[in-house]
Amino acid sequence: QKEVEQDPGPLSVPEGAIVSLNCTYSNSAFQYFMWYRQYSRKGPELLMYTYSSGNKEDGRFTAQVDKSSKYISLFIRDSQPSDSATYLCAMSHTGGFKTIFGAGTRLFVKA
């Protein structure tokens, strides 16, 4: 079993839709949860960062962490064609530095 599971998609939605991206994980020691966005032929860029459980909102983006279910989500409101990218979840813990990434979900937002 992989430590982090993420549906690779692709996920195709119309412009303006609400997008939900999800990851599950198996290691209960994870405390830091990140979402990275990666455009084609570019390196990943940090989009959202959350410590422990709870929600975090930044503009059209909301990150949720449910540690009891080992489940994290990224919601994108009013999706735009410019949101078309691969979204990677990532997580780490303080027991020893190593960030574990999901495989990434490819998102296409159609105008």
Add this chain to the structure above:
Amino acid sequence: SAVISQKPSRDICQRGTSLTIQCQVDSQVTMMFWYRQQPGQSLTLIATANQGSEATYESGFVIDKFPISRPNLTFSTLTVSNMSPEDSSIYLCSVEAPGAVNTGELFFGEGSRLTVL
């Protein structure tokens, strides 16, 4: 933020040869990380490079295949040695976000896309 420059951005290489990828950061950082991103797969950490010490390699990666140099606090190189088609991948250099210690907040370079024929 940190600006990370990687060279080359892409290359096509012959089987059995070696290629060195350079990573330059615009600020001094303690740790630099090298990742591999294969098509359809998650980013995999190859090794962590600290200035002045040997790099720490993850399971499945060895120094003979992926030698790393870290001559100062802003620069590192990764060499992919004796390449085979299985080494075709994107190689990414990354550093921790300023002020972030062991939290997983990373900045990445644009990547070096390597194709081995």
